[in-house]
Amino acid sequence: MLTVSGLTTEFRTRVSGVRAIEDISFEVPQGVAVGLVGETGSGKSVTIRSILGLLPVSGHVVGGRADFDGVDLLRANRKQLRDIRGRRIGFVAQNPFGSLNPILSIEKQFANVIRAHRKASRAEIRALALARLESVQVRGPERVLRGYAHELSGGMAQRVVIALAMLHDPPLVIADEPTTALDVTVQRQILDLIDAQVSEGNRSLLLVTHDLGVVAQYCRRVVVMKSGHVVESGAVADVFTSPEHPYTKQLLAAVPPAPWSSAAKEVTGA
Amino acid sequence: MTTVETPRQEKPPGAREPRRSWSARHPALRYALVRIAIVPISLFVLGSVSFVLVFFIPGNPAVTILGDFATPEQVARVNAQLGIDQPLWDRYLSYWGNLLQGDLGNSFFTNEPVLSDIGKFLPNTIELVALALLVAVSLGMLIGVTGAYFARRWPDRVLSGITSALQSVPDFFLALVGIYIFFFLLGWAPAPIGRLSIEAGTDHPPFLIFGSLFRGDFATFGSAVGHAALPVLALGLVYSAYFAKTARGSMGTALTTPQVEFARACGLRERTVVRYAFLASRTTVITYIAILFGSLLGGAAIVERVFNWRGMGQWALEGVLKVDVPVIQGFVITAGLMTLFLFLLLDLVVLALDPRVSYE
Amino acid sequence: MSERTQVPAPRTARNGFLLFVRANPGIAVGGGVLALLLLASFFAPLPYGPTTPDPTNVLQEPSAAHIFGTDANGFDVFSRVVAAGQRDLPLALIGTLASLVIGLLIGLPLSSKSRWSERLMRALDAFQSFPLIVLSVTIVSLTGNNIQNIVYAIVIINGPRFIRLIRGEALSIRDGRFIEAAVATGARPRRIVFRHIMPNVVDVCLVQCSLTAANAVIVIAALNFLGVGVSPPDPTWGSMVQVGAQGISTGQWWVAIWPGVAIFIAIASLNVLANGIQRRVEGS
Ligand SMILES: Nc1ncnc2c1ncn2[C@@H]1O[C@H](COP(=O)(O)OP(=O)(O)OP(=O)(O)O)[C@@H](O)[C@H]1O
Numbered sequence: 062m063l064t065v066s067g068l069t070t071e072f073r074t075r076v077s078g079v080r081a082i083e084d085i086s087f088e089v090p091q092g093v094a095v096g097l098v099g100e101t102g103s104g105k106s107v108t109i110r111s112i113l114g115l116l117p118v119s120g121h122v123v124g125g126r127a128d129f130d131g132v133d134l135l136r137a138n139r140k141q142l143r144d145i146r147g148r149r150i151g152f153v154a155q156n157p158f159g160s161l162n163p164i165l166s167i168e169k170q171f172a173n174v175i176r177a178h179r180k181a182s183r184a185e186i187r188a189l190a191l192a193r194l195e196s197v198q199v200r201g202p203e204r205v206l207r208g209y210a211h212e213l214s215g216g217m218a219q220r221v222v223i224a225l226a227m228l229h230d231p232p233l234v235i236a237d238e239p240t241t242a243l244d245v246t247v248q249r250q251i252l253d254l255i256d257a258q259v260s261e262g263n264r265s266l267l268l269v270t271h272d273l274g275v276v277a278q279y280c281r282r283v284v285v286m287k288s289g290h291v292v293e294s295g296a297v298a299d300v301f302t303s304p305e306h307p308y309t310k311q312l313l314a315a316v317p318p319a320p321w322s323s324a325a326k327e328v329t330g331a
Numbered sequence: 332m333t334t335v336e337t338p339r340q341e342k343p344p345g346a347r348e349p350r351r352s353w354s355a356r357h358p359a360l361r362y363a364l365v366r367i368a369i370v371p372i373s374l375f376v377l378g379s380v381s382f383v384l385v386f387f388i389p390g391n392p393a394v395t396i397l398g399d400f401a402t403p404e405q406v407a408r409v410n411a412q413l414g415i416d417q418p419l420w421d422r423y424l425s426y427w428g429n430l431l432q433g434d435l436g437n438s439f440f441t442n443e444p445v446l447s448d449i450g451k452f453l454p455n456t457i458e459l460v461a462l463a464l465l466v467a468v469s470l471g472m473l474i475g476v477t478g479a480y481f482a483r484r485w486p487d488r489v490l491s492g493i494t495s496a497l498q499s500v501p502d503f504f505l506a507l508v509g510i511y512i513f514f515f516l517l518g519w520a521p522a523p524i525g526r527l528s529i530e531a532g533t534d535h536p537p538f539l540i541f542g543s544l545f546r547g548d549f550a551t552f553g554s555a556v557g558h559a560a561l562p563v564l565a566l567g568l569v570y571s572a573y574f575a576k577t578a579r580g581s582m583g584t585a586l587t588t589p590q591v592e593f594a595r596a597c598g599l600r601e602r603t604v605v606r607y608a609f610l611a612s613r614t615t616v617i618t619y620i621a622i623l624f625g626s627l628l629g630g631a632a633i634v635e636r637v638f639n640w641r642g643m644g645q646w647a648l649e650g651v652l653k654v655d656v657p658v659i660q661g662f663v664i665t666a667g668l669m670t671l672f673l674f675l676l677l678d679l680v681v682l683a684l685d686p687r688v689s690y691e
Numbered sequence: 692m693s694e695r696t697q698v699p700a701p702r703t704a705r706n707g708f709l710l711f712v713r714a715n716p717g718i719a720v721g722g723g724v725l726a727l728l729l730l731a732s733f734f735a736p737l738p739y740g741p742t743t744p745d746p747t748n749v750l751q752e753p754s755a756a757h758i759f760g761t762d763a764n765g766f767d768v769f770s771r772v773v774a775a776g777q778r779d780l781p782l783a784l785i786g787t788l789a790s791l792v793i794g795l796l797i798g799l800p801l802s803s804k805s806r807w808s809e810r811l812m813r814a815l816d817a818f819q820s821f822p823l824i825v826l827s828v829t830i831v832s833l834t835g836n837n838i839q840n841i842v843y844a845i846v847i848i849n850g851p852r853f854i855r856l857i858r859g860e861a862l863s864i865r866d867g868r869f870i871e872a873a874v875a876t877g878a879r880p881r882r883i884v885f886r887h888i889m890p891n892v893v894d895v896c897l898v899q900c901s902l903t904a905a906n907a908v909i910v911i912a913a914l915n916f917l918g919v920g921v922s923p924p925d926p927t928w929g930s931m932v933q934v935g936a937q938g939i940s941t942g943q944w945w946v947a948i949w950p951g952v953a954i955f956i957a958i959a960s961l962n963v964l965a966n967g968i969q970r971r972v973e974g975s
């Protein structure tokens with residue numbers, strides 16, 4: 062589905078270039094959820110932005126490939142890339158209030174995303190938006206459609222973002238820490254929601270997270286990053302039971318073995 | 332956490348507890364009303380400040396104003412108008428009395444009523460400032476948005492060089508350069524002698540450009556636009572640099588927000604993305620209009636003098652240079668009123684444009 | 692910061708200077724041009740006396756004898772343009788210093804988040820939105836029409852910006868988050884303030900100082916152009932532009948353009964300097 066190989070990205074400042082990630086390779090097979098974990102600053106977000114062509118102006122991909130749908134995303138032209146984003150790859154970002162446009166009604170934002178890829182009448186847009194809001198369990202969808210982002214709670218806003226990302230039924234979903242900006246009480250709901258949406262359509266998922274517990278619960282494969290490099294990757298069961306790289310061991314050891322943690326739950330088979 | 336918990340009750344938007352005062356239910360309306368209620372207070376402060384101006388005149392005001400060779404009658408007349416001999420409180424009250432009746436006094440030198448002078452000169456200034464503002468805002472936005480879109484690439488560098496250069500030219504000097512090139516060398520612009528050619532005289536109806544366009548008098552319109560081109564461009568170009576800088580900054584920020592990233596990640600067209608970033612940064616620019624308006628009015632005063640524009644700024648500068656107190660007071664009050672209402676207008680526009688504006 | 696540690700060259704004085712120039716081109720170019728202007732205006736040998744007219748050579752075009760030409764009074768434009776820097780530049784610097792002092796005197800006591808200080812800041816905004824150039828013309832002509840009084844004009848226009856800036860910086864120091872962080876990492880608060888906060892505040896103030904000086908050059912020129920604060924034979928750029936303005940529509944461009952170019956160079960170098968310092972603030 063998505064095959065990344067040798068991906069290397071630099072940030073150029075006035076004085077010199079800084080290599081943020083180097084020689085990143087991994088694969089997201091059809092219908093599989095892959096977790097991308099690593100400490101802060103290890104280059105997870107840079108990896109994803111490189112793949113989607115969303116690097117800030119100072120960032121440059123200097124090598125590697127990212128094959129998706131028979132296209133190398135790193136060399137795709139603007140038109141190809143725009144056609145793939147949103148329609149073939151759905152993206153869920155960290156902060157829902159950052160993602161939603163504060164000065165547009167939610168309905169207008171649905172219309173924008175739908176019309177980015179096909180023609181649609183107002184009635185069609187409305188019907189589709191309502192259906193999708195229902196499917197992400199937003200209550201009072203009519204009212205939400207008429208309203209603005211600042212009127213929503215964090216959990217609600219992230220549901221809207223997920224509905225937007227899934228509008229065109231993309232076969233691959235990329236989520237960059239979709240719950241860190243949210244209340245602890247709704248984090249799990251959002252992850253469950255993404256999980257349900259993904260497995261419903263037999264889609265692939267690339268899920269960036271800090272939380273090994275989350276990986277254990279929702280992902281089949283895992284990629285571990287440290288300071289810009291992939292240090293270990295493989296099936297979650299293998300990596301978690303017999304980690305090879307010392308860093309992975311360290312990470313696993315740091316997971317609190319408290320009875321309520323999901324890692325403990327996973328281990329005990331709950 | 333192993334049991335499936337019911338979703339936390341999240342308040343649907345718009346559903347607020349019933350029975351609250353109307354002001355809590357309509358924060359925008361309340362903000363607008365508060366904003367309007369401040370106006371009379373500001374007016375009071377403005378009027379009082381203009382009253383106090385006289386006390387800054389050192390020595391014997393009448394002598395300072397009229398010079399050492401003034402006749403005793405002139406001194407007596409000015410002293411009477413200044414009301415030097417009356418108690419302060421009485422002067423203050425009668426000052427407000429006159430002001431509320433629309434009496435701003437007469438010029439010490441021409442003896443013309445200040446209010447009728449303002450009526451004569453203000454429309455010229457309004458036309459100049461409005462057109463210059465139009466040029467400054469549209470050109471500045473264009474430069475700023477282009478620069479932000481091509482951040483750190485060559486168009487950005489070239490444009491920011493142009494911006495810095497424009498910021499280093501005094502507006503009156505740019506006006507002179509314009510006169511030399513476009514009037515003397517190329518002969519494209521008319522002589523800098525006023526709003527119309529010399530045969531047309533100076534007693535034209537107010538709002539020459541807007542008025543003649545409205546009446547369909549295209550001959551006058553063409554001549555007026557020709558005469559306006561240089562002063563408007565001189566002011567507009569210099570001030571466009573300030574707008575360009577602001578727009579570059581706020582647009583640069585708007586284009587690096589997660590919101591733009593998400594829009595791109597959803598496959599929105601670049602055109603749409605830029606448009607929304609532009610809309611997001613428009614409040615900054617609108618607010619900036621209010622901030623720059625005062626400087627623009629001051630700059631316009633000098634440029635009006637260069638072109639003998641016969642505007643309020645030129646009139647006020649001539650009054651200021653002669654310490655013509657009623658003229659100065661009239662200018663302070665008029666300029667203050669204009670600024671006040673511009674601020675009010677722009678605040679309400681921002682309020683109408685932006686659903687998330689905080690209502691204090 | 693990183694720039695300085697990245698280049699491990701022996702730090703001789705000359706080497707250090709070159710390194711500084713390479714890392715801070717804006718500061719080097721802006722400051723260099725400014726220093727040249729100042730030096731030239733005080734020490735450059737002038738071909739003619741800037742205040743001694745030559746009535747037989749009136750309104751001469753630029754030539755080998757008078758490289759910038761002569762004006763309507765027979766003054767040599769080049770000598771006057773150079774000599775005018777003696778008045779314009781120090782006056783701009785004094786006006787800037789005065790604005791800075793006013794900013795400190797008013798900004799520091801107001802650096803609290805009380806309602807009153809907030810309201811005073813709003814009042815300051817309102818004040819700034821007035822056509823201050825007209826107000827300063829009024830004040831300079833009232834206080835006596837001499838050039839030193841232009842300092843008041845500069846302070847009226849630029850003081851409010853300093854007040855706001857200094858209040859903001861002081862608030863952020865007083866907020867104490869830096870200090871808390873420093874204490875948490877074991878540093879002494881005094882050391883942190885002097886090693887880390889003050890340099891930054893000084894840089895930020897320096898940026899504002901060069902912007903203010905640039906604005907001061909404009910204000911001085913504008914007032915002198917209006918004939919305010921001019922004592923006739925003494926040259927200033929603004930008054931020279933005014934003298935030249937009368938001939939500009941009849942083609943005697945050189946009388947007004949050369950002093951205007953001098954104004955442009957002075958302002959541009961100050962703006963470049965401000966940009967350079969700003970870069971340094973952002974870089975560290
Ligand atoms: N705009 C940028 N300019 C310069 N360097 C950057 C920029 N963005 C990221 N980097 C560098 O890339 C590295 C990786 O950053 P990235 O945001 O990918 O980390 P991350 O793994 O997503 O961390 P987090 O878990 O905190 O989100 C950082 O250490 C940083 O130095």
Ligand SMILES: [Mg+2]
Pocket residue numbers: 105106107237
């Ligand atoms: Mg990240």
